[in-house]
Amino acid sequence: MSNKSIGAGGKKDVGEAIVITSGKGGVGKTTTTASLGAALALRGQRVLVIDADIGLRNLDVILGLENRIVFNIVDVAKKICKPSQAIIKSKKSNNLYLLPASQTDDKDVIDEAEVRFVLEQFKREFHYILIDSPAGIEQGFRNACAGADSAIVVTTPEVSAIRDADRVVGLLSSKGIEARLIINRIDFEMVRRGDMLSVKDVQDILGIEILGVIERDEQIIVAANCGEPVTYNPKSKAGQAFNRIAGRVCGEQIPIPSFDGGSLWNRLTRRLGVNQ
Amino acid sequence: MGSIPFGLPRSARVAVVDLSSMSNPFNEEDGIGSNGGVEPGTLGAPMQSQSDAKTTSRKIEDRNSVITARGTSEGLVLRVDGRVEPEDLTTAVREFLTSRKSFLSGNDVAFEWIGRRPDDSVIQGLTAILINEFSVAVRASKVKAVAAPRAPVAEPQPQQDEAPAKDNSFAVVGGGKAVPLRKIANSAEKGVSLFDGIDPYESRGANSNPFSWDEPDARVVYGTLRSGQKIETEHSIIIFGDVNSGAEVIAGGDVVILGTLRGIAHAGAYDESGGGRVIFSLNLRPTQLRIGLVISRGSGAEDAESTPRGGLPEIARVDGNMIVVEPYQSRTVWVRRRE
Numbered sequence: 001m002s003n004k005s006i007g008a009g010g011k012k013d014v015g016e017a018i019v020i021t022s023g024k025g026g027v028g029k030t031t032t033t034a035s036l037g038a039a040l041a042l043r044g045q046r047v048l049v050i051d052a053d054i055g056l057r058n059l060d061v062i063l064g065l066e067n068r069i070v071f072n073i074v075d076v077a078k079k080i081c082k083p084s085q086a087i088i089k090s091k092k093s094n095n096l097y098l099l100p101a102s103q104t105d106d107k108d109v110i111d112e113a114e115v116r117f118v119l120e121q122f123k124r125e126f127h128y129i130l131i132d133s134p135a136g137i138e139q140g141f142r143n144a145c146a147g148a149d150s151a152i153v154v155t156t157p158e159v160s161a162i163r164d165a166d167r168v169v170g171l172l173s174s175k176g177i178e179a180r181l182i183i184n185r186i187d188f189e190m191v192r193r194g195d196m197l198s199v200k201d202v203q204d205i206l207g208i209e210i211l212g213v214i215e216r217d218e219q220i221i222v223a224a225n226c227g228e229p230v231t232y233n234p235k236s237k238a239g240q241a242f243n244r245i246a247g248r249v250c251g252e253q254i255p256i257p258s259f260d261g262g263s264l265w266n267r268l269t270r271r272l273g274v275n276q
Numbered sequence: 277m278g279s280i281p282f283g284l285p286r287s288a289r290v291a292v293v294d295l296s297s298m299s300n301p302f303n304e305e306d307g308i309g310s311n312g313g314v315e316p317g318t319l320g321a322p323m324q325s326q327s328d329a330k331t332t333s334r335k336i337e338d339r340n341s342v343i344t345a346r347g348t349s350e351g352l353v354l355r356v357d358g359r360v361e362p363e364d365l366t367t368a369v370r371e372f373l374t375s376r377k378s379f380l381s382g383n384d385v386a387f388e389w390i391g392r393r394p395d396d397s398v399i400q401g402l403t404a405i406l407i408n409e410f411s412v413a414v415r416a417s418k419v420k421a422v423a424a425p426r427a428p429v430a431e432p433q434p435q436q437d438e439a440p441a442k443d444n445s446f447a448v449v450g451g452g453k454a455v456p457l458r459k460i461a462n463s464a465e466k467g468v469s470l471f472d473g474i475d476p477y478e479s480r481g482a483n484s485n486p487f488s489w490d491e492p493d494a495r496v497v498y499g500t501l502r503s504g505q506k507i508e509t510e511h512s513i514i515i516f517g518d519v520n521s522g523a524e525v526i527a528g529g530d531v532v533i534l535g536t537l538r539g540i541a542h543a544g545a546y547d548e549s550g551g552g553r554v555i556f557s558l559n560l561r562p563t564q565l566r567i568g569l570v571i572s573r574g575s576g577a578e579d580a581e582s583t584p585r586g587g588l589p590e591i592a593r594v595d596g597n598m599i600v601v602e603p604y605q606s607r608t609v610w611v612r613r614r615e
Contacts, residue, residue: 166503
């Protein structure tokens, strides 16, 4: 099931375009795009990640490919270069490619029609196209959603992020794009203390299917600075979560682990009735 | 038959209509009083009437607003829109009375003119019609200015950034002219109720019959309002879903949310005093509640809890210049309403 072939003889002849968006900035869209892309590539899928954050590009940094950029999405859209000239193969995987954004333009330089054109160039070459959306709900967001088949909404368990995510889910729904949710940076110790919203609280408000839950993990910061997605780090909880999410994207039924009581000590003492 | 509701002379015969059929005033068979009549669902469509099909058919749609009946402690009052052309007025009054002939025959009514009092000659003409054709006497006639709701707007669509037509996250049903769902059960006068078109904004006597407070127009929304979405209606509104933080519901009538309210709800929005309107929610955790001109803010702290405080649905109403929230109890709340 995870080996969809494209082109001649395949069941699907075009890849699936998924936009990764959030409304709020800084909740983990770019990290998710890079890490999920890497995880899908590890499973043998051909993946293209597109940075749609024109003017404030970051996806290239997270993947460690910033030195290799020659052409970008604007060049492809304006037909300045051939599509194959613009995509960059990732360092660690032959299945993962990046189409970077332009840093010297801003978000109004291309429109939805041009974005669809760009997607057309690549849809037959890749199983999955992940589009990293900028924050906000303006032209940048609209561009990122153009041509998307489905969406992943990323949020943190904070009221401001959730409200923005709710807005975005509403906008996506009016575009006919179905959204699934990733809850990022959850800290189950804080949830237990009542200082943070739980997965259930978030789901009550947003009411969409949860694709994955990612715990707060220092390793993400380390990975970003090193230019290597956290997926490749077997010790990282976040990396493990992204691998599970990749499985779910491919259609596998992987249950979301129920995270309760962080440390071994907590679990032991609760059993003895010492901890409340 | 049941007890005679307040205000009517004992001699009046009243068809006691059971609650399930109360939802649709001006239902079929108005204007003829016999087996013919309107098919369910065609209210507002031209009706084949035996008399004068062309001129009456145009007015059917507006009939709701031209003439309505109200019971008071002094007797029956006919509230008539005085701004209508005399010819149409006569027709509307005739139709209205024809279907209610047996209730009203032998009784008296008072006229209450809305907006404008017609010329004396017109009033005399109508009085004559009432006496000669229907044996109904007119005991009084006065002008009434009403704090009317704003002129009906074309059904407002929920506001979003995208064209509303593409939104399939919820469907909107009802509003405007009510669509009857089923035929009324057999009763003496085929279900035409004396209480059709009851005006809800007027005050009532102490022995008010709660069954008579039904409003024909309410907007029903099937789905959750997400942040940034807004619905506005001059009537009451019922939402089968949540109202999320950042969403707004604005109603001229009541607001009934069969879900969690986290956003802003405004009831009685077109009435300074709020009109006795209420806001109901299964889980009331609002950002703000507004009734009329009174605004109060939610406590904010327990924002995302999924169970209602105390486990009960709650209802909010105005008390003085504050909004008071209490657990909803189906029996007691309406007694205090609209005093």
